[in-house]
Amino acid sequence: xxxxxxxxxxxxxxxxxxxxxxxxxxxxxxxxxxxxxxxxxxxxxxxxxxxxxxxxxxxxxxxxxxxxxxxxxxxxxxxxxxxxxxxxxxxxxxxxxxxxxxxxxxxxxxxxxxxxxxxxxxxxxxxxxxxxxxxxxxxxxxxxxxxxxxxxxxxxxxxxxxxxxxxxxxxxxxxxxxxxxxxxxxxxxxxxxxxxxxxxxxxxxxxxxxxxxxxxxxxxxxxxxxxxxxxxxxxxxxxxxxxxxxxxxxxxxxxxxxxxxxxxxxxxxxxxxxxxxxxxxxxxxxxxxxxxxxxxxxxxxxxxxxxxxxxxxxxxxxxxxxxxxxxxxxx
Amino acid sequence: xxxxxxxxxxxxxxxxxxxxxxxxxxxxxxxxxxxxxxxxxxxxxxxxxxxxxxxxxxxxxxxxxxxxxxxxxxxxxxxxxxxxxxxxxxxxxxxxxxxxxxxxxxxxxxxxxxxxxxxxxxxxxxxxxxxxxxxxxxxxxxxxxxxxxxxxxxxxxxxxxxxxxxxxxxxxxxxxxxxxxxxxxxxxxxxxxxxxxxxxxxxxxxxxxxxxxxxxxxxxxxxxxxxxxxxxxxxxxxxxxxxxxxxxxxxxxxxxxxxxxxxxxxxxxxxxxxxxxxxxxxxxxxxxxxxxxxxxxxxxxxxxxxxxxxxxxxxxxxxxxxxxxxxxxxxxxxxxxxxxxxxxxxxxxxxxxxxxxx
Numbered sequence: 088x089x090x091x092x093x094x095x096x097x098x099x100x101x102x103x104x105x106x107x108x109x110x111x112x113x114x115x116x117x118x119x120x121x122x123x124x125x126x127x128x129x130x131x132x133x134x135x136x137x138x139x140x141x142x143x144x145x146x147x148x149x150x151x152x153x154x155x156x157x158x159x160x161x162x163x164x165x166x167x168x169x170x171x172x173x174x175x176x177x178x179x180x181x182x183x184x185x186x187x188x189x190x191x192x193x194x195x196x197x198x199x200x201x202x203x204x205x206x207x208x209x210x211x212x213x214x215x216x217x218x219x220x221x222x223x224x225x226x227x228x229x230x231x232x233x234x235x236x237x238x239x240x241x242x243x244x245x246x247x248x249x250x251x252x253x254x255x256x257x258x259x260x261x262x263x264x265x266x267x268x269x270x271x272x273x274x275x276x277x278x279x280x281x282x283x284x285x286x287x288x289x290x291x292x293x294x295x296x297x298x299x300x301x302x303x304x305x306x307x308x309x310x311x312x313x314x315x316x317x318x319x320x321x322x323x324x325x326x327x328x329x330x331x332x333x334x335x336x337x338x339x340x341x342x343x344x345x346x347x348x349x350x351x352x353x354x355x356x357x358x359x360x361x362x363x364x365x366x367x368x369x370x371x372x373x374x375x376x377x378x379x380x381x382x383x384x385x386x387x388x389x390x391x392x393x394x395x396x397x398x399x400x401x402x403x404x405x406x407x408x409x410x411x412x413x414x415x416x417x418x
Numbered sequence: 419x420x421x422x423x424x425x426x427x428x429x430x431x432x433x434x435x436x437x438x439x440x441x442x443x444x445x446x447x448x449x450x451x452x453x454x455x456x457x458x459x460x461x462x463x464x465x466x467x468x469x470x471x472x473x474x475x476x477x478x479x480x481x482x483x484x485x486x487x488x489x490x491x492x493x494x495x496x497x498x499x500x501x502x503x504x505x506x507x508x509x510x511x512x513x514x515x516x517x518x519x520x521x522x523x524x525x526x527x528x529x530x531x532x533x534x535x536x537x538x539x540x541x542x543x544x545x546x547x548x549x550x551x552x553x554x555x556x557x558x559x560x561x562x563x564x565x566x567x568x569x570x571x572x573x574x575x576x577x578x579x580x581x582x583x584x585x586x587x588x589x590x591x592x593x594x595x596x597x598x599x600x601x602x603x604x605x606x607x608x609x610x611x612x613x614x615x616x617x618x619x620x621x622x623x624x625x626x627x628x629x630x631x632x633x634x635x636x637x638x639x640x641x642x643x644x645x646x647x648x649x650x651x652x653x654x655x656x657x658x659x660x661x662x663x664x665x666x667x668x669x670x671x672x673x674x675x676x677x678x679x680x681x682x683x684x685x686x687x688x689x690x691x692x693x694x695x696x697x698x699x700x701x702x703x704x705x706x707x708x709x710x711x712x713x714x715x716x717x718x719x720x721x722x723x724x725x726x727x728x729x730x731x732x733x734x735x736x737x738x739x740x741x742x743x744x745x746x747x748x749x750x751x752x753x754x755x756x757x758x759x760x761x762x763x764x765x766x767x768x769x770x771x772x773x774x775x776x
Contacts, residue, residue: 155558
C-alpha cells in the first residue's frame, strides 16, 4: 500500500509492540499527541499507556532512564523529538549507552533504540535541523542507521528494535511525508548492509537518509549529460558496509559522497578515505564530496543554499576527470 | 502528598552522640536490632582496614588510583546492609567499601582501580552496577531499573550512592524528577562529605541541606548524621521499606566528612585546614559505634579483637590478590563492543593478532 515514511515508522512500532512485550515507546509528547511528527500517532490509544507513554521533558533523563529499563529487561524505543535537542543526552549516549556492554564484559546489554528526527529541508527554525550523524558514528558501541525510503523506514526500525546493540535511528525529517509503496513485511537487506538503489556504469553516488532521494533525482537528470549513475544507499552508517560500496566503485571507477552535514571532519571524509584505501587502482578520479557548508545550520530562508541539490551534485560529477581537465579542489 | 510529609527532620537524625552516648534525635525511626548493629560494626572495621590497605597499595604502584572513603564507613556499610540480595546498588568510584560490605571479593572491587578492566564483577550476579565515574549519571539508571523491576512485579529496590558535588549535575535533578513522577522504588543516598575534590559545600550549594532538594520534586526526604551508623541504618532501612512498599522514591542526605584527600593523587592541605580535619576525626563513626555498643554491653573486648584480627586476615587477602598479576588478553579488547563483532572489528582483531605473533 502507498504509505508515508512517518506511517511506515508508525507501523514498525506497532508491529514491534505486538510481537514483543518487552518493547516500550516513550519520550516527550509521544503519547496522547502522537509525537510532533505523528510517528507515534494512536499508539497509546491502541496499546495503552503502559506501552507508549509521555515522560518529563528531559533528554538526558529519557535516555538514562531508558538505559535503566533496558538493564531491567525491557527494550525501550525513545524519541528525541529534534536532532539538536538530543545533545543534553549526549553524555548518557556516549558514556553509558554505547559502553555498558563493554564495561561489564557482556554481562549487561542495552537493546534500545534512540529515534532522532534529523537533518533539514523543512524550513525549521534554529536548533531544529542538525545533521548529527558524525557525533554518533564516531562512538564505538553504537549502531547508527538512517532510512532513505519508507520501506526502509519500516525494515530498519524493526531490525533496530530487535538488535541486541543500542541503535541511533536517524529519521530524515524532510522525507516523513513522502509516499511510496510499502510492504509491511521486511523486504530489505539486513540492517548492517548498504544497497544499490539504482544500477549504473559510470559513477557511484554514495548517499544516505535525506540525500537518497536527491541522489536518485540526480541520476535521472544525469542521463541528459550522458552519465549512467549508480546510487548506493548506505542505510547503516555504523558499521559501514565496505563490501557493497567498494564493489560498486570498482565497477564504476568514480565516486561522489553526498550528505547534508558540514563537510569538515564529517562522515563523508571517512567514506572517501575507505573507498580510496580500497579502490585506489580502480579509480579514474579522486573521490569527491558534496556536503553542507561548514557553517551552523542556516535560517530557513537561506537553507536552500546550504543543502546539496541536483545541480551541485551534477557539477561535482562533471569534475571527475572525464577528460584531461584537472579536478578543482573543494573551496 | 502534602509538603510537610515530604520534609526532612529539622536537624539530622541522630541516635548516638559523638561521645558514644545515646542521643535523642531518632524521631519516628526505630533503632535497628542489636545483631544488625554488630554486623555493621564488623563490616566497618573490615571496610576501614580495606581502605587503608588499598591506599597503601597505590603507593606501591599496585593500584592506579584509590579514592578513600575513610570517615564515611557508616554510610558505606549502611548502604549495603539496607539492601536485600535482589536489590540493586549503584555505587560511584568512592564507594568501594560499600562493595566490600555487599560481599564482593577485594579482587573484584579493585579491578577498576588497578586498571585491569572497567568493572571487575558481574553486575547481574552481584546486583551491583559498575562503579560510576561520571557524576550522577547512574542515578537515572537506578531510577529506570527500579521502574523496570516494579513493572515486572519484582519486589526489589535500587539504591544510588552519590556525593555532594553530584547533586549539582543535571542528571541528579532529572533522576529525582523521573523517579518521583513514575513512583519508582529507588533511594537516592547522598553522602555529603563537604568537598567535591577541592570545592567546599558552601560553594557547591546555597541550600542549608541537600535533603531539602527532594521536596521540589514531590519526594520524601531525610537528613541524617552520616557518622552515626545507628542513625544511617535506621533511616536507610526506612527509606528502602518506603520504596519497596511502592510509596515512591526517597532522598536521604548523610552529613559526613571525607577524612583523606579526594584520591591519593590529591593534596588536600591546599584547600582545607588541619584543624577542621582533626575535628572530624573526633567524629569517627567507628569509634562512636564501638563506644555505644560497648556501653550497652552489646559488644565485648574479645569480639572487638576478633573483628580486628579478621580484618588483618582480610587485608592479607587483599595484598595477595593485588600482588598476583593476572595475564590480560590483548585480543579481548574486541570483545563485547557489539553483540557480534562488526566486520571492521574482526579485521582489526586479526591485525592485532598478527602483530602479536610477529
